[in-house]
Amino acid sequence: MRNLIFSAALATASLFTALVAAPLQAADIQAGKQYVELNSPVPVAQPGKIEVVELFWYGCPHCFQFEPTLNPWIAKLPEDVNFVRIPALFGGLWNVHGQLFIALESMKVEQKVHDAIFHAIHKEGKKLSTPDEMAEFLATQGIDKDAFLKAYNSFAVKGQMEKAKKLAMAYQITGVPVMVVNGKYRFDIGSAGGPEQALEVADFLIAKERAAQ
Template sequence: MTPIFRRLLLVVFACGLPLMAVRAADPAPPPPAFQEGKEYGKLTTPMPPMVAGKPEVIEFFSYNCPHCHDLEPTAQEWLKRKPNDVQFIRVPVSFNPSWEVTSRAYYVAESLGVLEKMHRPLFEAIHRDKRSLASEDEVAALFVENGVDEAAFRKAYKSFQTETQMRRANQLVQRYGVRGVPMLVVNGQYDVRSPRMFEVVDFLLAR
């Protein structure tokens, strides 16, 4: 063995590299659980969060929408486990005049502090009980049945606050390009397209 080769062997072993050994390549990282363009998309024009610095999820929905009704139990389960710092914001859409009535009902319930009481009954009256909630009187009757004062309901239904919230909701529908519901938007950047909507939401929030 020549002196030069002997020195080469000492250098190789000192570096911890066995002679003639080839290190195996690191395994490829697993593919993401959900893929952009498939389970979610990126908004053409990202929007700033409604509460600066807070992660947020916006649900565009309508009480008149059967798919929104079907999603609601999953939404309720997700709300029980969502991180405390995540803002969940519902925005009712008004694609036609009858939907505007129930959108107003959402904001009336919110302003009267009875949203938790009325949210599910509004869904069930339409989709389980097949009731028409296409007028102020029909919605007022449902509120009264659930213990809400009728005079308070009618005052809130026509209030400046409700009008302002309706205009704001319509503006958000336009800004986010909502064409169908339910639609979930995460952090003003992504819209969720998968049937596993809240699993995708968790995936995006974790990014």
């Protein structure tokens, strides 16, 4: 498991090594270059909508750096696109933070505290490595401690953890942040050429899927 986590960390660290590139042209976006097509498509959460998944980890500095670029893009997505965040679960603290995310999502408060959690970890030096530490921090954000702890330890959340693990395996991810469009196309910031370029690839693949409907 230690080797797996180490490999995932190396893959994650490589995603931001690409130099800042010029905006991509649609004609330049190709399978095998900016993105890969999965051999076996993965079912989407909401059939009838084009799904965009981001796999992430709260402890990932590159995921944190991607947020200011990603969030305004999410806010402007059209009605036929469903954006989904899924925590990557490579063991250890990855799983702890993934359970935090899923618990908050089950409480329907994750969007309220998503940015605050990233900021606490990467700017305030908080590890948020135990349920009690999480609950204390979340209380400062207006989240009831007992309600959070109940959700965190619930069977429903543990079931969603297993689902997230299976999805990550189906997407064949090795690091984060990674994006998947409509369960068919996987890409990351490194392969796309940068954060902005990754979203251009996402837009291209969304249009590709929309045209195919």
